[in-house]
Amino acid sequence: MSNASPSELLNGFGSEMSNHPTPNPSVSGTPPNTVQAACLACRNKHLKCDGKTPCSRCQSSESECVYVASRRGYKGPRRNAAPNPNKRHASDSPASAGGDSCPMLLGATVSSSAAPTLAIFNPALGTSDSPATPFAPPGLHSLQLYRDPYLNGTTGALVENGSRPQTMPERCIDSFYYYFYPGHPAVLQKEPLLKAAKERNLDHLLAAMRWVGSLYIDSGPSRATFFEEAMRLVYAPDVPKDGYLVQAMVILLIGLDGSCQQEKARDILSDVEGIAIEIGLYTRAFATMHGRGIPRLEESWRRTWWDLFVVDGMVAGVHRQTNFLLFDIVADVGLPCEEHEYTSGSIPRPMYLEDFDDQLFSGEEREFSSFAYRVASIRNLGRMMRMPNSGFPNEESVSKVESLLSNWRMHLPASKRDCLTKDFQLDEMMFQAFMINNACSIILHQPLSQLDSSPAREVTACAPHQRIQSGDRFNLHTRHIITAACEISKMVTYNVPITSHTHFFTCVLTLSSIVHLSKWSLEYFIHDEDDLRQQIRLNIGALNKLSNVWKAASRASGQVKGVAQEIYRAKKAQQNNPSFWVGFTQEEIISSMAADEGIMSEIDTMLTSAPASAP
Known part of the structure; x- marks a missing residue:
């Protein structure tokens, strides 16, 4: 440790x-030496409680000692009792406390x-x-x-x-x-x-x-x-x-x-x-040795290794502070099954990484789980992190990694080509797999793109700012990062609670926002600027929602909004120069300025209502 x-x-x-x-629980009317209820800590551990405040067990363990009223022995309302018009029943909707609650x-x-x-x-x-x-x-x-x-x-x-x-x-x-x-x-x-x-x-x-x-x-x-x-x-x-x-x-x-x-x-x-x-959690034998012959428990151990593997990669990718240590461990753990199989307990015989890697050449038709594609996606991130890098990636290395990312996307089976199941419900494992793939594309191509990242240099909630060189040669890399950033923004539109996604989505949204803001800050007129504003609006809205749970999202949200305001002020200054609008109709000018005013009004409202950023 x-x-x-x-x-x-x-x-x-x-x-x-x-x-x-x-x-302090009420003890009025309680006979001496009689314990009416156990505190929550003793009750949860099925231990005898002495009923003191605090009880002796909580006092010795320095735990919080909390009592709640017991319903033991309650037999329901008395017959013929006068109805209480102010009493709500369990099936009633709870009374609103007003506002967001x-x-x-x-x-x-x-x-x-x-x-x-x-x-x-x-x-x-x-x-x-x-x-x-x-x-x-x-x-x-x-x-x-x-x-x-x-x-x-x-x-x-x-x-x-x-x-x-x-x-x-x-x-x-x-x-x-x-x-x-x-x-x-x-x-x-x-x-x-x-x-x-x-x-x-x-x-x-x-x-x-x-x-x-x-x-x-x-x-x-x-x-x-x-x-x-x-x-x-x-x-x-x-x-x-x-x-x-x-x-x-x-x-x-x-x-x-x-x-x-x-x-x-x-x-x-x-x-x-x-x-x-x-x-030895990374070994094939661990699940069998510690699964006690229970298929569901064996599956849980396989998932435990691969989830740790994915989390290690996500932490390394979004924060750039660690090196994805587990990527270098030669693991032969079976790949996880589908979520519905794990839930039902109908666990199939596991397949392995060699089966996944050989599927194109073996000629066998195999169905791999969404979790397996999530693992494959984070492995590509690991390969990218092991790319030779002397401070600036070379074209050859970038091309090799891009081949991995493109192959991952192109060879997805029909059932895995989006984040929805066959029942049109969200597949969270594929959601993360696509999220990781798009994040990899931005991290890989951003250093060679022509988008100057300095306008978004204050967005450091997830990772330190990295200065990006610019030049006319890198339009292909620029298209890669813009496409990936737009795909990440589209992921916000899945109609599920945004807080149900892994919190690492916060940092991927932030990465996408840096690309959008860098593009929005360009001095020349952007013909798809309205679409760009919508992408920024989506990202800020999602970060705002995630802020209700995660402080990291609150910090990122405040930084992204702040940069958006700075870019807006700079663009307003540019628009005051008549030469900026040469070649555009009066209708286009009015439409663009009104759209800018609209998005900034929304951002100002979000800034006012959003939770305070973490210190």
Whole structure:
């Protein structure tokens, strides 16, 4: 593990989370020596609680001791009781608190003679995102597969007639599966995982899941407690070095990276890479040896390695601070299966990288999963990062890598040529695969393009500014980066909650925005300028939405908006020169100036309403 201790990793991050006094449960009318309820920490661990405030267990572990009213023994409303006109029922929509906290109804109420009536709400507080379709049974696509917990938009509580309210830890676990899991589907599904947690200690993994899940809902002071607990358990001296620990650490580092704690995330990444290599997670035998003969668990271990592999590559690609260490590990782990197969438990015999690489020449018709194409896409990023580079890439090296990127796109089967499944639902694994491919294209060709990057030099939220040379020879490279930037902007238009994507989409959007802003800043008139404005508007809108969850998006959003304002002011100064408009009709001049005014009015509004950027 790295030299950073758990307390050092906690330092600075925990202080950003507000500290609130522990609520004091009411004990009036309680007979002496009688414990009416257990605190949340003891209840979740199925331990006896002495009912004190704080209880002795929480006091010794320095945990937050919180009590909630118990519904044990409640038998429903008394017969013939006078109805209370002010009382809302579980099937009612929650009352709006006004403003952004109004919960968004995702779909029609589902009713069945064999099942309770359920109302479905968005668990994200303050977002207006909603899935493309009303709720459908599990099995349709990677995002809806884990939306079976129907969450209240204000508190994240389960809404079900006759059911007890969920505790905050339970709501955070459901939030994890609802939002975070589709982008990084490595851990077991909820029911198998909770079953496994009864057979062995998985407190560290559940704690990491609770903390990340808390980022998407209004979790109050519990969020800081969840983070501190997760860090303490993950770095406990007696924690086993196994696949579950790798899963917990990957979840933590992703959450820290998206929360602008990139240095702490890199420390954990370095630690988890060492653990994964030490335990042999990259070997074919690991899944069999530690899968206990359970196909779904074996698949989970394969996914754990490949998700760590992808995350390592994404961190290296978007921040340019690490070197994608795992790319150089010779791994023979089986490739993951399709999401619906993993969810159903019908796990096919795995295929391997050699099968994927030889598919064009073997003559065999093989269907590879979307996850496999995601792995293939990040491998191309690794090859690009190993390209000989003495400060400026040469044309030959760039051409070789571009062949890899183009071959990846050209040889996709018909079912993988966009980010939709055959049921027209979002395929999150292919979404990330295309996202990585387009990001690679920008990173590869930008140094040789003719777009001067200096106008966007202040956009450094994800990676330091890199000065780009310009010249007339590089029009081909310029077309590559403009095409890739436009493709990334189009990815915003998929009608799913933007926060359901991996948070690394934030940095890819920022990369796209740098290209758009560099093009918009050109001194000469751009004939497709209206389309360009729409791309900028899409990117800023998406970053604004992601800001509700991720501080990194808030920082990037503020920087992109600020640069857009500077470019707009410079363009207004240019437009005051009559020679700028030579050759254009009065109608074109008026239209262009009005469009500029429109987009800047929108940006000003976004700047006013957006969350404050992280320090």
